[in-house]
Amino acid sequence: MPFFCLYQKKAVNLQPNLKQQINDTMKKLFTILLLFLGSVSLYAGVTTYTFTSLKWASKVGATVCDGVTDGWISDKDATEYSAGRTAADGRLYSCGVGVKTGTSSGAGATSVQSFEEVRRITVNFCQNSSKGKGTLYVQVGTNEPQAMPITKPAASGEGVYNRDSVFTFDTPQSGKIKFWVECTENAIYINTISIRSASGGSSPFTMDSYQLVTDVAQLEDSDQVIFGVYKDGVNYIMGYYDEWESVNNIHAIKGRYSSDRMQVDADESAIYTLRITELNGQKAFIFQDELRYEEAYLVASGGKTKNRLAVWTDVVDEKTYGNYGYWSIAIENGGEAVITNLGNSLSKIIQYNASNNPTLFSCYQERSQTPVCLYRRTEAIGDVPAIVAPLVNFGTTIEASGSRTIEVNANKLTEDISVSLKKGDIFSISYPNGTITSSALLDRDGDQLTIRYELYFPTGECQEGRFIDTLLLTSGEVQTEVQILLHFLCPLSIAEAVRSEDHAVVYLNDVIVTKKYDNYIYIRDETGSMLLFDRGDGQTGKRYGADVKAGDPLSGVTGRFINYFGVPEISPSEQFKVGPNQEVLPEQAPEIIDSIDVCRYLVLDSAVVTGWTSLTYNGQEYAVSNKFNLPSFDLNVPTRTFVIVSYDYNVVTLYIVRQEHYSGQGLDPITNDQLPITNKVIINDHIFLLLGDKLYTLDGREVR
Numbered sequence: 125m126p127f128f129c130l131y132q133k134k135a136v137n138l139q140p141n142l143k144q145q146i147n148d149t150m151k152k153l154f155t156i157l158l159l160f161l162g163s164v165s166l167y168a169g170v171t172t173y174t175f176t177s178l179k180w181a182s183k184v185g186a187t188v189c190d191g192v193t194d195g196w197i198s199d200k201d202a203t204e205y206s207a208g209r210t211a212a213d214g215r216l217y218s219c220g221v222g223v224k225t226g227t228s229s230g231a232g233a234t235s236v237q238s239f240e241e242v243r244r245i246t247v248n249f250c251q252n253s254s255k256g257k258g259t260l261y262v263q264v265g266t267n268e269p270q271a272m273p274i275t276k277p278a279a280s281g282e283g284v285y286n287r288d289s290v291f292t293f294d295t296p297q298s299g300k301i302k303f304w305v306e307c308t309e310n311a312i313y314i315n316t317i318s319i320r321s322a323s324g325g326s327s328p329f330t331m332d333s334y335q336l337v338t339d340v341a342q343l344e345d346s347d348q349v350i351f352g353v354y355k356d357g358v359n360y361i362m363g364y365y366d367e368w369e370s371v372n373n374i375h376a377i378k379g380r381y382s383s384d385r386m387q388v389d390a391d392e393s394a395i396y397t398l399r400i401t402e403l404n405g406q407k408a409f410i411f412q413d414e415l416r417y418e419e420a421y422l423v424a425s426g427g428k429t430k431n432r433l434a435v436w437t438d439v440v441d442e443k444t445y446g447n448y449g450y451w452s453i454a455i456e457n458g459g460e461a462v463i464t465n466l467g468n469s470l471s472k473i474i475q476y477n478a479s480n481n482p483t484l485f486s487c488y489q490e491r492s493q494t495p496v497c498l499y500r501r502t503e504a505i506g507d508v509p510a511i512v513a514p515l516v517n518f519g520t521t522i523e524a525s526g527s528r529t530i531e532v533n534a535n536k537l538t539e540d541i542s543v544s545l546k547k548g549d550i551f552s553i554s555y556p557n558g559t560i561t562s563s564a565l566l567d568r569d570g571d572q573l574t575i576r577y578e579l580y581f582p583t584g585e586c587q588e589g590r591f592i593d594t595l596l597l598t599s600g601e602v603q604t605e606v607q608i609l610l611h612f613l614c615p616l617s618i619a620e621a622v623r624s625e626d627h628a629v630v631y632l633n634d635v636i637v638t639k640k641y642d643n644y645i646y647i648r649d650e651t652g653s654m655l656l657f658d659r660g661d662g663q664t665g666k667r668y669g670a671d672v673k674a675g676d677p678l679s680g681v682t683g684r685f686i687n688y689f690g691v692p693e694i695s696p697s698e699q700f701k702v703g704p705n706q707e708v709l710p711e712q713a714p715e716i717i718d719s720i721d722v723c724r725y726l727v728l729d730s731a732v733v734t735g736w737t738s739l740t741y742n743g744q745e746y747a748v749s750n751k752f753n754l755p756s757f758d759l760n761v762p763t764r765t766f767v768i769v770s771y772d773y774n775v776v777t778l779y780i781v782r783q784e785h786y787s788g789q790g791l792d793p794i795t796n797d798q799l800p801i802t803n804k805v806i807i808n809d810h811i812f813l814l815l816g817d818k819l820y821t822l823d824g825r826e827v828r
Contacts, residue, residue: 169324175221178202180233196233203228216286220313223305232304241296241322248316251283255310265299334499336386345400348501353476354460361394362485365435372432373484386514388499408450421449424465424487431471433486458517460495479659491627510535511597511604518610522631527576534570537599541566546594586614619651622692624685632681638725653723655693668696677703690771722771731765733757751779
């Protein structure tokens with residue numbers, strides 16, 4: 125008996141054993157794949173050992189190693205082991221087995237396994253803070269040992285971060301691997317040893333992968349795809365629709381991205397099948413969840429008011445939602461996917477909501493949330509010569525120089541890979557050390573390659589531009605071309621930023637905070653004022669400006685701009701820097717406050733707050749809101765009133781920050797108590813206030 129979800133007719137029709145059947149099938153396929161991998165002939169590859177104990181026990185990350193007959197025999201035990209951690213910038217921090225001066229100096233081990241035609245050995249290590257000196261030795265078989273000095277890092281404190289030492293052999297060597305560390309100061313920690321040899325692990329292309337879609341033309345009918353998040357550091361993907369999680373949105377689950385975010389690990393809880401079709405003569409896309417629900421499709425189900433995303437059993441609803449199962453797809457910035465519903469729902473664009481708890485994927489009317497991207501399943505290349513490298517996309521930046529390191533993978537090559545650039549004007553390549561602008565050689569089994577850029581402005585004035593070059597990778601008859609993309613922007617003043625198109629990526633010059641409440645941060649520079657609407661970091665859940673306050677200077681503010689019903693605002697997308705706090709004074713209010721003053725921090729002389737929702741200034745009445753949660757307003761007396769100007773639903777609205785009385789204003793000369801306002805008097809078109817038996821101007825000066 126099939127089970128039906130407890131909501132309307134369009135609910136997904138679940139079969140009770142379907143999920144288990146799929147899981148069993150996936151396990152069988154995975155077992156068959158492993159058997160296949162075990163049967164293929166091995167060729168040159170990399171075997172990596174990660175050390176986990178003082179006796180140099182290890183975990184092995186290559187198919188050829190069975191975890192029993194391979195391993196290491198300790199020649200001399202180390203002194204301590206640290207699991208370390210990953211720092212905020214992604215670098216390994218203090219990870220490995222420690223060798224100290226004294227009794228443990230000289231500690232090391234010999235591999236159980238022999239390796240054929242060893243061409244390179246890479247040792248990943250770290251030190252203690254700014255200390256740690258000595259020599260690392262590596263020996264293959266009975267060949268002469270190679271020594272590599274380990275010195276203090278150039279920058280203080282950098283020693284705690286893991287880095288590589290690379291031993292290369294002009295003539296390949298064979299035999300067991302032996303290593304040891306002679307430590308002369310403090311401690312040196314060994315994390316991993318990677319051995320490139322003819323005995324190495326199998327090709328990186330023996331299993332299918334999910335690659336970032338950088339062009340709509342890459343998508344094919346029946347592609348399996350995963351929805352990712354187009355933002356560094358946000359390691360979530362879109363899960364499958366689960367009515368127990370939510371009937372209105374699709375929950376986010378942890379995803380495992382490559383360091384360059386060009387690849388994401390497969391996850392059967394996140395795979396959708398893409399169908400390419402036509403709608404009204406135009407190409408359209410349908411996302412089917414056939415792994416779990418068979419006839420079920422991704423739809424925008426919010427109608428005219430809601431932000432919703434679901435999986436239902438049809439793609440068209442003529443009465444309400446229209447073609448709510450059809451989508452258009454555009455790819456921007458080398459991978460940002462703008463996936464827009466073609467139905468009747470007001471909210472159409474799939475985005476990731478980092479501010480919701482728990483985080484989720486849904487549809488939104490504006491591009492106001494974190495953008496998404498698509499990863500498509502790419503089949504294993506198999507037993508053919510190949511070079512594979514990711515698109516090098518520096519994205520949109522204001523930095524005049526920068527670098528990015530990519531992983532170049534190769535399969536069954538007999539020659540090392542030559543590297544060159546078609547133009548080489550602003551881009552250069554680096555391998556393994558030093559900058560080479562014309563050519564370089566990579567190992568025939570693949571390696572890391574660093575691409576750098578440097579912009580020059582002969583006139584001294586910043587100039588925006590899009591820069592494209594092509595990286596050429598060649599090994600014998602095998603050649604691959606990889607695009608390099610850079611979009612450079614100049615930082616904007618607020619006056620320039622507020623003229624941007626909606627959803628444009630905006631970088632601001634230095635600004636200062638005028639006021640803040642909740643996740644609303646008001647900022648200004650010498651040209652104008654605007655709002656930072658702080659949605660926070662989707663990975664940590666913490667707001668970028670959680671600790672900022674009035675008077676804090678901000679630099680490095682970037683995000684998407686939107687004119688939100690008259691309020692110019694940016695939702696920050698990266699952590700900005702906060703400088704030393706300084707005094708920030710309000711601007712003097714103009715005679716008439718209008719929408720052009722939105723987000724300004726003003727002081728109004730002789731303003732009279734007449735209630736919780738209104739005040740009078742220069743004879744004009746304005747709407748008031750208590751956003752700053754004052755316990756009370758001083759009513760019906762002229763005060764210096766400090767406000768933030770907003771624009772709510774087409775009405776200029778003043779958020780009162782505080783009020784100041786004028787000296788001696790409205791006080792009884794005997795009791796010193798505040799006298800009530802008994803009347804407003806207009807004389808010759810001027811407004812005066814009658815307090816007790818005295819007449820005052822609006823700025824508190826006594827007339828008689």
